[in-house]
Amino acid sequence: MEINIDGKECSTKIGETILQVAERNYIDIPTLCHNDSIKPYGVCRLCVVELEERGRTRIVTSCNYEILKDNLIVRADTERIINIRKMIIELLLARCPEVESLKRLAEEYGIEKITFKPENDDCILCGLCVRACSEVVGRSALGFSYRGTTREVGTPFFEQSSSCIGCGTCVQICPTHCITMEDKDGKRILKKWNTELELVKCKICGNYFVPDVQLNYITEITGIEKEKLNLCLDCRR
Amino acid sequence: MEKRVKLKSREELKNLRDSIIKNRDESIPCITVCLGTGCRAKGAEDVLNEFTRQIKNVDKAKITYRQTGCHGFCEKGPLVVIHPQKIFYQQVKTTDVEEIISETIINSKIVDRLLYIDPKTNEKILQENEIPFYKKQKRVVFANNGLIDPENINDYIALGGYSALSKVLFELKPDEIIDIIEESGLRGRGGGGFWAGSKWKYAKNAKGDRKYIIANGDEGDPGAFMDRSLMEGNPHSVLEGMIIAAYSISNAGEIPVEGYIYVRNEYPLAVKHLFLAIERAREYGLLGEDILGYKFNFDIRINRGGGAFVCGESSALFASIEGRAGEPRAKYVHATDRGLYDKPTNLNNVETYANVPIIINNGVDWYRSIGTENSKGTKIFSLVGKINNTGLVEVPMGITLREMIFGIGGGIQNNKRFKGVQTGGPSGGVIPESSLDLPVDFDELTKVGSMMGSGGMIVMDEDNCMVDIARYFLKFLEDESCGKCVPCREGIKRMKEILDDIVEGNAKMEELDLLENLASVVQDASLCQLGATAPNPVLSTIRYFKDEYITHIKDKKCPAGVCKALITYFITDNKCTGCGACVKVCPSGAILGEKKKPHKIDIDKCIKCGMCFDVCKFDAVIKE
Numbered sequence: 001m002e003i004n005i006d007g008k009e010c011s012t013k014i015g016e017t018i019l020q021v022a023e024r025n026y027i028d029i030p031t032l033c034h035n036d037s038i039k040p041y042g043v044c045r046l047c048v049v050e051l052e053e054r055g056r057t058r059i060v061t062s063c064n065y066e067i068l069k070d071n072l073i074v075r076a077d078t079e080r081i082i083n084i085r086k087m088i089i090e091l092l093l094a095r096c097p098e099v100e101s102l103k104r105l106a107e108e109y110g111i112e113k114i115t116f117k118p119e120n121d122d123c124i125l126c127g128l129c130v131r132a133c134s135e136v137v138g139r140s141a142l143g144f145s146y147r148g149t150t151r152e153v154g155t156p157f158f159e160q161s162s163s164c165i166g167c168g169t170c171v172q173i174c175p176t177h178c179i180t181m182e183d184k185d186g187k188r189i190l191k192k193w194n195t196e197l198e199l200v201k202c203k204i205c206g207n208y209f210v211p212d213v214q215l216n217y218i219t220e221i222t223g224i225e226k227e228k229l230n231l232c233l234d235c236r237r
Numbered sequence: 238m239e240k241r242v243k244l245k246s247r248e249e250l251k252n253l254r255d256s257i258i259k260n261r262d263e264s265i266p267c268i269t270v271c272l273g274t275g276c277r278a279k280g281a282e283d284v285l286n287e288f289t290r291q292i293k294n295v296d297k298a299k300i301t302y303r304q305t306g307c308h309g310f311c312e313k314g315p316l317v318v319i320h321p322q323k324i325f326y327q328q329v330k331t332t333d334v335e336e337i338i339s340e341t342i343i344n345s346k347i348v349d350r351l352l353y354i355d356p357k358t359n360e361k362i363l364q365e366n367e368i369p370f371y372k373k374q375k376r377v378v379f380a381n382n383g384l385i386d387p388e389n390i391n392d393y394i395a396l397g398g399y400s401a402l403s404k405v406l407f408e409l410k411p412d413e414i415i416d417i418i419e420e421s422g423l424r425g426r427g428g429g430g431f432w433a434g435s436k437w438k439y440a441k442n443a444k445g446d447r448k449y450i451i452a453n454g455d456e457g458d459p460g461a462f463m464d465r466s467l468m469e470g471n472p473h474s475v476l477e478g479m480i481i482a483a484y485s486i487s488n489a490g491e492i493p494v495e496g497y498i499y500v501r502n503e504y505p506l507a508v509k510h511l512f513l514a515i516e517r518a519r520e521y522g523l524l525g526e527d528i529l530g531y532k533f534n535f536d537i538r539i540n541r542g543g544g545a546f547v548c549g550e551s552s553a554l555f556a557s558i559e560g561r562a563g564e565p566r567a568k569y570v571h572a573t574d575r576g577l578y579d580k581p582t583n584l585n586n587v588e589t590y591a592n593v594p595i596i597i598n599n600g601v602d603w604y605r606s607i608g609t610e611n612s613k614g615t616k617i618f619s620l621v622g623k624i625n626n627t628g629l630v631e632v633p634m635g636i637t638l639r640e641m642i643f644g645i646g647g648g649i650q651n652n653k654r655f656k657g658v659q660t661g662g663p664s665g666g667v668i669p670e671s672s673l674d675l676p677v678d679f680d681e682l683t684k685v686g687s688m689m690g691s692g693g694m695i696v697m698d699e700d701n702c703m704v705d706i707a708r709y710f711l712k713f714l715e716d717e718s719c720g721k722c723v724p725c726r727e728g729i730k731r732m733k734e735i736l737d738d739i740v741e742g743n744a745k746m747e748e749l750d751l752l753e754n755l756a757s758v759v760q761d762a763s764l765c766q767l768g769a770t771a772p773n774p775v776l777s778t779i780r781y782f783k784d785e786y787i788t789h790i791k792d793k794k795c796p797a798g799v800c801k802a803l804i805t806y807f808i809t810d811n812k813c814t815g816c817g818a819c820v821k822v823c824p825s826g827a828i829l830g831e832k833k834k835p836h837k838i839d840i841d842k843c844i845k846c847g848m849c850f851d852v853c854k855f856d857a858v859i860k861e
Contacts, residue, residue, distance in 0.1 A: 042722075044722075045722055045724055045764070064569070065567075065569050066569065066570075084761055084762045087758040087762075088758070092727070116734065124723075144562070147718070148716060148720040149718070149730050151726065
């Protein structure tokens, strides 16, 4: 099957997303809530493209639009699309004025100042942390609370979750770097999640290296005894 | 006590119908009292109880009574209609009951003062169908609302209920039924206007080991109560339509099929009547296994909403039923392929389903004779706002806005000037005077920047501020947004901020341009139709009432006298008698003055509540 993106004929398989095809063909479509390791969510709307079908154009998100028909025509670079992207960036920048990745996007799209009343948030509600914790780690320690303009990410009741294993996946995947993880005095602290986890010492070098609950989880899913696991990565070598 | 029986064949249904009709004497007086929510709010229950109490003293053979669903003329409730003469009594109080019984029932005399008076001719009108409010209507879906007790399935059966189902099961094949619905031109009544027949066809052809039929009774538009009255007043009509859909889409039961009615919890009477209707239908063998003796199984469950407007959106509705947070998802795959639990699902509004038995019973030609080229049939509207005749109206599509507002609606209250009519709820727009001769249907209103939507029609006069109206709808949608996608969550909030600036007199003209650009992005890039249609009220009011926006921005004035920050109340010396009536009602102690001398309002203390304006008998308080 073929799909035409910005004038370039690209080959595609049925069920692939427009974004997958674009990336493979070095066509740059910006994203914020997307990550190849997890299912697309389609909420930042930055990846929108114009899709032409039977003479009519509609706007779709390329991250989760599955290609099921042949010879679709996609435009990722029209004035309408650029205008949408600019506005999305402006809206997010107004919400989170200090976030580096947003400032970089703003510069790329020629946005010089924030048009709306700036707020002081650092989370863009992309949901990557929530989805990664659920789909990749399998713990689902994070979720969305409330709704609308008061929507927030966090653990249930914003208390330490018994599901959190302190793996740091959320820290790594967050595009605004608003999630921190620090090891201090034998504890792993994830301040944003009000979480403090007891660390375990390596049985050879004696350094704290991993939360106890994480070892329990690894034991649970691999069947390997805990005693065989409390070796830090350096000593394991 | 009338018969209740499990029907195991179409003959048994027909026999039951015949026996109910035979055992009811239509000639003896029957008092019907409207117990729709509107009339209940005005005390109709007490009126019915009074009738029940007093009828005990009358010979039972001479009189019956019945509670019914909403008659539609909510402005004039409580409504009581006496059969068989069809005498229409309005604004009935408990103190009127004795006279009605003694005069009308026993002595066959009319109680004149309870009749409707036509304000144009000052004529007293005897029968419902002669009243101007009803004359221009074509009550098809609501035809039986005033005649049946929604808690009594026998009433529905006596008037032909479930005969369409009987015909469908024993005379028609699934493809034939879908052809009929397609040919009829029935379009979704919930706002989307999608061709129902096509939807049924997609659902029938979709692959799945299980299919779902769902009725959307989540009616969330402010000011809309059409679906409420339908579910309260004639729940069986919805069930019958659903069973017919289930039979067609499951290919006569070849694929297992289940039904849900998603009804908002804020409609307790609708929930109650739907629940009762389902129980009765099961009892009568019209739901459950082997419906009417035919090898087809189908049952319906009720799912109550949790209070979110967004759950009226199909994918959010499915999420809600599944127990997940009511948030929409991308709709690139249609619900007819993957809907509830990822199975082929047919979702239609309750009013859409109620049209189905009517089409089956009366035929495609008859149905197509009503309405316009692309909008066949009737539509129920809630006609509310600054008009004389508030209520629910059912009209053939193609009737003009003018006929609805000035014909049926009786014109603007208090002889004020018409300013605009808001249609389609938060997804719609405001239509000005210049477009009053537009026919009302799915396509015409969309051309002028509004939409017919689910049927809400809010009439506004010179005392309504269009900027304030736009702000109102944005506030509503900001509250109801699920918050998942950026354009809706952040965009609507920022649009409302600009509107706040405008109504407070703090805006600059550049903000209008920003508002329009932001609006177009929210329209284009939102994940679901809540966001995508959110800019409509703003864009349509800017289109038709731009001067009003400019006056707010440049002159910092609100011509309609609504926006509090832009109005000032003051007392004119030469009219004020110093009576002190305003001082008594002022909540902030802002009015000062000596007795019998002209008073003065302290602008710094005035909170613009308008109480002094309302209470002054000398027109001395001016609002500017």
